Amino acid sequence: MTLKLRLLLSGLFFVVTMSAFAPVRDHFTAAEQQQISIETPGLFARSNAFHIDFSILKDKEYSFPLPVGKAKLMNNNAQLEITTKQGDVVKAMFGGVVRLSRKLDTFGNVVIIRHDNGLETVYGDNAQNLVKVGQRVKAGQSIAIVGQQGKLTFAIMVNGGRINPETIIAINSHKLRKQTILCKKVRGSFVDVSVVEKSKSDDEPDITDESLAKSSLEKLNLSELEKERWAYPLPGSHVISPYGGKRHHAGVDLKTKPNDKIVAAFDGIVTLSGRHYGYGNCIKIKHKYGFETLYSHQSKNFVKVGQKVKAGEVIGLTGRTGRATTEHLHFEISYKGRRMNPAVVFDHANRKLQQVTLTLGKNGKLTSKKNK
Known part of the structure; x- marks a missing residue:
């Protein structure tokens, strides 16, 4: 029995690929043809969650809506404004069926495509729509013409709710993030979208300074990291629960006061x-050489998926969301997917880096040797 079949039978969640999702209908109710935000019938009929794996897509199965346009986030990161010139052609992001194609007061001429992967994309402020409701389109197919304002208003939705487009695409490079996302229905029509398998990026920031980046990747001397290249994640804190122990604690709990500033470690x-x-409110940050840090239980997160952060940059505030009995920061470090004791890297008593050299193994094994 395959893994996908076992998951389906267990009812835990439904694994989605571009071809495995339930076929999209080619006819829609009057409400679906008139409203931008509306629930997708049957989207969660099989389970309360599903995955979308973008890493399996071929180049021809994805297109940025305006390949030559310049994009910026708008409306509290709920949509993109892509600027170009009048008369440019708008492209469908993925394959799917046109659910709405008409003029509305808020979006002007707007096209909405319901895709085979469970997402919907919105293309607004068009001078002219080139497709009709019920028409099946392919990724990269021309669907509209840019108006005299020289812009396209674009959004991505799950079950009628908009999500941050940067979760799916890198807005500067226009590239699709080759990763897997989890769409989980949590209450009513609200869907929580999270990244469960990260992209492999060629331009990911460095965990070390330039001199170390040019040296062997097998050893990292933490003593040589410049001060601006690292930061203790919760300045002024003390440890209230260490790594490991009888309850196999996956990280270290650090405490100061409610709503204190949490900073990126690297x-x-x-x-x-x-x-x-x-x-609860959780943040994961990917660093070079296979390192990843996790910060959780925040009362508020200040960063978004795809954002580049610097060591010492404030990313959230301490809280007690999730399974927490007091306001604190739960902090984890992983190397190549394996959790490690944060005390290997940080001297918690002095809130500094350990004076050690790390030897990095390709299989995720990591050893530490104290510097002389």
């Missing part, structure tokens, strides 16, 4: 920012 790229099971 330069990196945010791969998760949002509610995440027992972690």
